[in-house]
Amino acid sequence: xxxxxxxxxxxxxxxxxxxxGGIQTVIRSFIKYAPDKFQIRLVGTGKPNSAIGVWxxxxxxxxxxxxxxxxxxxxxxxxxxxxxxxxxxxALIGRNFASDFMHFHRIEPTxxxxxxxxxxxxxxxxxxxxxxxxxxxxxxILWKYFPQGYFALENAVIKxxxxxxVCNTEALKFYRQQYSNLVERINYVKNAVDNExxxxxxLEHKQKQRKHFASQLSLADNxxxxxxxxxxxxxxxxxxxxxxxxxxxxxxxxxxxxxxGDLANEVRAEIDSLGISQQVTMLGAVDRQKxxxxxxxxxxxxxxxxxxxxxxxxxxxxxxxxxxxxxxAGETPKILTSDSGVVARDRTxxxxxxxxxxxxxxxxxxxxxxxxxVARPYAAKTVIKNVYDRMWxxxxxxxxxxx
Numbered sequence: 001x002x003x004x005x006x007x008x009x010x011x012x013x014x015x016x017x018x019x020x021g022g023i024q025t026v027i028r029s030f031i032k033y034a035p036d037k038f039q040i041r042l043v044g045t046g047k048p049n050s051a052i053g054v055w056x057x058x059x060x061x062x063x064x065x066x067x068x069x070x071x072x073x074x075x076x077x078x079x080x081x082x083x084x085x086x087x088x089x090x091a092l093i094g095r096n097f098a099s100d101f102m103h104f105h106r107i108e109p110t111x112x113x114x115x116x117x118x119x120x121x122x123x124x125x126x127x128x129x130x131x132x133x134x135x136x137x138x139x140x141i142l143w144k145y146f147p148q149g150y151f152a153l154e155n156a157v158i159k160x161x162x163x164x165x166v167c168n169t170e171a172l173k174f175y176r177q178q179y180s181n182l183v184e185r186i187n188y189v190k191n192a193v194d195n196e197x198x199x200x201x202x203l204e205h206k207q208k209q210r211k212h213f214a215s216q217l218s219l220a221d222n223x224x225x226x227x228x229x230x231x232x233x234x235x236x237x238x239x240x241x242x243x244x245x246x247x248x249x250x251x252x253x254x255x256x257x258x259x260x261g262d263l264a265n266e267v268r269a270e271i272d273s274l275g276i277s278q279q280v281t282m283l284g285a286v287d288r289q290k291x292x293x294x295x296x297x298x299x300x301x302x303x304x305x306x307x308x309x310x311x312x313x314x315x316x317x318x319x320x321x322x323x324x325x326x327x328x329a330g331e332t333p334k335i336l337t338s339d340s341g342v343v344a345r346d347r348t349x350x351x352x353x354x355x356x357x358x359x360x361x362x363x364x365x366x367x368x369x370x371x372x373x374v375a376r377p378y379a380a381k382t383v384i385k386n387v388y389d390r391m392w393x394x395x396x397x398x399x400x401x402x403x
Contacts, residue, residue, distance in 0.1 A: 005100040005395045007034070008041040010109050012088040014069065015042070015060050020231045020259050020285060022191065022312035023105050023125055029192045030103070032061040033384040037392065041066040043097060045088065048072035053091075075260075101391055107150075110157045119394060121163040123189070125309040127171045127330060151178075158182065162394070165189040165387070168309040168331055189387065192380035193315035198292050200321035200372050209297040214254075217281060223252050224360055227298035227322070229291060229313045232261030234306070237327075239263070239270055241304040244352035246274040250360050254279055258286040258294060295320035300359045300366075304352060305329040318375035321368030325355045339370040 013024045015031065027042070034040050046052060046069025058067040070091045073084055089108040098116035105123045113120065158164065158179060164186045166172040175186045201209070214223040226245065230236045238257070245255045257267070257280065264282075271280050286294065295301065301317035301324050308330025317324060324341030326332045333343040342355040359366055 002399065004037055004039045005391070006039045006041060007101040007103065007391070008043060008097050008099040009103045009105075010043050010097070011105045012045050012071070012073070012084045014044050014046055014073075016058075017047075020261070022309070023123075025194075025312040026123070026125075026192060027103075027105065028061070029194055029380040029384055030387075031063055031065060032194070033380055033388075034063060035385075035388050035392070038101075038388065039066075041068070041097075041099065043068050043070050045069055045071050045073040045084065048074060100395065107154055107157065110160065111153065114157060114160055119162045119391070120160055121165060122158070122161045124164065124166045124168070124171055124175070125191075127168045127174075127307055127309065161185060163187065163390075167191045169334065171309070190378050190383045191310045191312055191315060192383040193312065193319045193375055193378050194288075194380045195319050195375070196380075197288055198295065198316040198319040200319070200368050201296050203368060206296055206321070206368070209293065210299075213297050217254070219254055220252055223254050224250075224299040225254050225256055225294075225297060226356060226360075227256045227258070227294055227301050227317070228303075229258040229286070229294070229301070229316075230303075230311075232257075232259050232263040232267055234263065235308075237304045237306055238267050240327075240347065240349065240352070241302060242267065242270050242274060242276070242280070243349040244302075244304060244356065245280070246276050247349040247353035248356060249353070250357055253360065254281065256281050256283060256294060256298070258283045258291060260285050291316065292320060295322050298322050299363060300325055300356060302352075302356065303327065303329070303332060304347075308332065310335070315375050315378050318371045319378075321371045323359050323366035323371055325352065325359055327352070335374055337370060337374055339366055340374045341366070341371075 009027055009030065011023060011027055015028055031040055040063065042065055044067065050069050050072065052069050052072050054068065056067050058065055071087045085106060085108055092109050092112040096116060099118045102118055102120045103123065104110050104120065105125065110122065162185060164175060166175055166186065167189055169188065172188050176183045179186065210225065211221050214221060228241055232238050271277050295317045301322050303311060303314060303324065303326040305327060306329060310331035314324055314332050318340060324332065324336060325344065326341065327344050327347050336343065342358050344352045344355040
C-alpha cells in the first residue's frame with residue numbers, strides 16, 4: 001500500500017484556542033476539508049506550560065492531525081514585546097520539518113526551510129506592496145520600517161516554492177511582474193468560507209433573532225446592528241470605525257465589535273471620548289458558531305481597513321446573507337455587487353457613515369439572496385479541494401516518475 005503524502009502547515013497559532021484572523025480561518029479549512037488520503041501536520045503555538053517542541057496526536061473538526069506547538073504564547077491576539085512571528089521564526093532554527101508538501105503563510109519562517117526537501121507553497125494574504133510600502137502611520141507591520149529588507153528576504157527565498165498562491169489580484173500582478181521568471185508558479189487562489197457554519201436564514205428568522213438579541217442587550221425591538229469582526233489592530237483602523245459610527249444620523253442603531261487586539265484600550269477610550277458608550281458593545285473574542293449568529297442578525301457588516309487581501313470575515317458575512325460596507329481596501333470592492341454592499345467614496349467618517357446609512361435605510365435593496373450569491377464561489381469545500389487536487393496530481397506524478 002502506498003503511504004499517505006504528508007502536508008505540514010506552518011503558522012503561529014493554535015486552532016483550539018481563540019485566535020482572530022483570516023489566515024487562521026484559512027488554515028482551519030485546510031485541516032477540516034483535507035482529503036483522507038493526506039496526513040496533516042500543523043506546526044503552531046501553544047500555552048507556555050504546554051509540551052513545546054513535541055509532536056502530539058490531536059483531532060480538529062473530526063480530522064486526526066499531528067500538532068506541534070513550537071513556541072509558548074499566552075494570548076495570540078495581543079502582540080508582546082517580542083512579536084510572535086519573531087519567536088516562531090527563531091524557534092525553527094536548527095530544525096528540519098521536511099515533508100512531501102509544506103504550506104507557509106508568512107515569508108519569515110521560510111528562510112530556514114531552504115534546504116528542506118519537498119513541495120513548498122507560499123500563501124500571500126495581503127496586498128503586500130501596499131502593506132510594506134505604506135507611509136500611513138496606522139500601518140503597524142514591522143517591515144514598513146525596512147521595506148527593502150522584506151523584499152530582499154523574499155527575493156532570497158521565493159525560488160524554493162513550487163506554488164505561490166495569492167488571494168489579491170493587485171498582489172498577483174505585482175508578484176508576476178517582480179518575479180517574471182517564476183510566473184507559472186504564481187497563481188490566484190480564492191479565500192474560502194466554511195458554509196457549513198456560515199450560511200443564511202430566512203428574513204423572518206433573521207428579524208426574530210435580531211429582536212431577541214436586542215432584548216438581551218435591553219435595546220428597543222427595532223434596533224439595527226452594525227457588526228465589525230476582526231483584530232483590533234491598526235490595519236483594521238477601529239478608530240475610524242468608531243468615528244464613522246458616531247457620524248451616523250440614523251436612530252436606533254447599535255455597533256457590535258467582535259475581537260481583541262493591541263488597540264483594545266485605545267478603542268475603549270475613543271468610545272468614551274465620542275460619548276457613544278450606550279450605543280456600542282465590545283464582545284471580545286467570539287467563537288465561530290457565535291460569530292455566525294451575529295452575522296445573521298446584523299443589518300450590515302463594516303470594514304474600515306487600511307489594506308487587505310480578501311477578508312474572510314467579508315465572505316462569512318455575505319454567506320450569512322449580510323451586506324457589506326467597506327473602504328477601498330483589498331478585493332472586497334471588486335467582488336461586491338450593487339445589491340450586496342457599498343464601497344465608501346473616501347476613507348473619512350462622513351463618507352463611511354453615508355455608506356452605512358444607504359444600507360440601513362434601504363435594506364430591501366440588499367437582499368439575503370444577493371449576498372449569498374456573491375459568497376457562493378468561495379465555498380471552502382470547492383476552493384480547498386482544488387488545491388488538494390493539484391497536490392495529489394503532483395504526488396502521483398512523482399510516484400510514477402520514481403517507478
